[in-house]
Amino acid sequence: MRTYFLFLLVLFPSALLGQNDNYRYKKFINQHVKQGMSRTRCDAVMGDRRITETNSNECKETNTFIDAGTNEINRVCNRAGAPYQNSARLRVSNQPFPLVICSRRRNKYYPHCQYRGSSTTRYIVIECENGFPVHFERDVYVVNNG
Template sequence: MRTPVAWLLLLFATVLCVNADVSDRYRKFINQHVNGQMSTTRCDSEIRNRRISQTNSNECKETNTFILANTNTIKSICGQAGEPYGEMTKSLQPFHIVVCTLRNQQARHPNCQYRGQSRTRSIAIRCEEGLPVHFDRDIIHFEN
């Protein structure tokens, strides 16, 4: 009789770990890519204050995109406000974004210097369990 209980506990622990992993990736996505008040002149300070760098290093990230929207609006892309786009989900509506591009190629965090550029584009993100967990790219939308 103990075996089924042990399996249930193991299954429950596995589900908790998976959900925690998605939650961690969602929080990282929000930190790296969401700022409703972002401007092109704030790239250096936002990237430094949010400690954004290349994954698992202190190297400056080549580019980082900030989405000027609230988290609920971005989350809705993972539902009715998005459509499949390869392995990603594409927003049905364009977003205001700021793309920060590294200017000093050899620098290390926190001495990264960026040039900000404002755009209005559809965005492609990866969704897991209804949450955005990865920003893939911005997409130029041409009207027919």
């Protein structure tokens, strides 16, 4: 029985999420997760996924993609992350992730958005609900003094 329950949680994280949380989780995945993303694909991926400013057809100014799988990112909400700035919902990853940051360079309205991409590796700060990411807060560069 335990194995079956774990199987459901891996394949259907929505089983633990409420309807609003499930929507936010799916939106987070659409907007911020793209395994194999490259800085030259910003125009195509932003357009294909119809990523715009919320409730608008205005091109999003900046969008960050995490070049990793959903399971790896989901773990940040649990053991692969730590609380961030005393927030109950924000978690910072224990390890850095490869990121592609897409910045608008031309045209203001979808579907004519054009982006310039840049690549970096940073720690991510995400908001979590019920153990799943629902919002990309920011990326951070962490300096260890030890």
